[in-house]
Amino acid sequence: MLNRMKQEARRLKSQLMTLYLCAKDPRVPAGVRLFALLVAAYAFSPIDLIPDFIPVLGYLDDLILVPLGIMLVLRWIPKHVLEDNRRRAEELKNRPTNWITGALFILVWIFLAFWFFRWLLRFF
Known part of the structure; x- marks a missing residue:
């Protein structure tokens, strides 16, 4: 069961990458490209129609939409x-991971969170 879920997650990730590449491809009609971009953005976005902290329903929109x-x-x-x-998408999947770029993004987010909390403390 767990192995099957992992395979489905990998397949979904591959499909999302394909979808993203299709959204950037000029051979795809403009309306379809826009919808593909919206679906990919929704999948990668931490913001959901139904928040994940709501039991069952929170994950249901991710599993269906x-x-x-x-x-x-x-x-x-x-x-x-x-x-x-x-x-x-398969070629991109087999490329090595750039950990330095990932670390830089994490550092930027930590800096922004630190700055935001300092800004909030001024008001309290």
Whole structure:
């Protein structure tokens, strides 16, 4: 069961990367590109329609809306464009991870959080 869930999570991640690449591809119709970008942004965004702290319902929107949006967009994209972007997504998946860039992003977020809390303390 756990192994199957991991496989589905990897498949979903691969589909999201393909979707993102299709959203940037000029061969995809503009309306489909916009919808693909919205689905990818919703999937990667920490903000949900139903917050995750609400039991069951919080995760239900992630389990239903994201796969449904991916399925719709993938049906609307021309097959040859979809296959090209799937190959590109596989190539990108096999690239090495840049830990230095990741660490820089984390440091920026820590700095911004620190600055925000200092700013809040002025008012209290």
